[in-house]
Amino acid sequence: NAGVTQTPKFRILKIGQSMTLQCTQDMNHNYMYWYRQDPGMGLKLIYYSVGAGITDKGEVPNGYNVSRSTTEDFPLRLELAAPSQTSVYFCASSDRGGGQPQHFGDGTRLSIL
Amino acid sequence: DQQVKQNSPSLSVQEGRISILNCDYTNSMFDYFLWYKKYPAEGPTFLISISSIKDKNEDGRFTVFLNKSAKHLSLHIVPSQPGDSAVYFCAASALISGTYKYIFGTGTRLKVLA
Numbered sequence: 727n728a729g730v731t732q733t734p735k736f737r738i739l740k741i742g743q744s745m746t747l748q749c750t751q752d753m754n755h756n757y758m759y760w761y762r763q764d765p766g767m768g769l770k771l772i773y774y775s776v777g778a779g780i781t782d783k784g785e786v787p788n789g790y791n792v793s794r795s796t797t798e799d800f801p802l803r804l805e806l807a808a809p810s811q812t813s814v815y816f817c818a819s820s821d822r823g824g825g826q827p828q829h830f831g832d833g834t835r836l837s838i839l
Numbered sequence: 840d841q842q843v844k845q846n847s848p849s850l851s852v853q854e855g856r857i858s859i860l861n862c863d864y865t866n867s868m869f870d871y872f873l874w875y876k877k878y879p880a881e882g883p884t885f886l887i888s889i890s891s892i893k894d895k896n897e898d899g900r901f902t903v904f905l906n907k908s909a910k911h912l913s914l915h916i917v918p919s920q921p922g923d924s925a926v927y928f929c930a931a932s933a934l935i936s937g938t939y940k941y942i943f944g945t946g947t948r949l950k951v952l953a
Binding site: 730769771782784823824828829833 | 848881882885930939
């Protein structure tokens, strides 16, 4: 059972380039999330989705876009990469919110140079 | 404004002893609290949770205590094992505008010494 799968695991981008971080889950979860983790910091919510076709902004959405066309997939798009977006990105899913645990992917380490 | 705080960046404990990881929060609207464990180069994995209507939840070697009046929770690991060495994140959730949101602490790195 794969759970939450993120690709790629590592990526180096030049300033101004764009890319899409892929996330897919096979647990039929309604809720999906994108977080970023900067060194020494906790996880900050970028965007989330409560179901296919429904997305909303989290704490730090600037510079990112998402879409949720299927239950399984929740890609995160960086349009104009900036050094401030250097971080580790985690995708997560849960059956619903509240006390339900989130299942995380192994992360994408992104460097913008 | 950090709503969930883990004030100890690191903790070292001898194998077999108790590990106590602490977490403080400021928002009384939080209704669930969760602990996650994270190994290097992996995503966080869920460990244990507690509802705000309870003061204790236990799962094997892991126990979480919640003190609502002090807005404080703690994770106890007894006995600690070398495999418990990881970063532990405390998270809190609240229903905001019809959707549950999660706020994470900055993590505590636990090292269990053999």
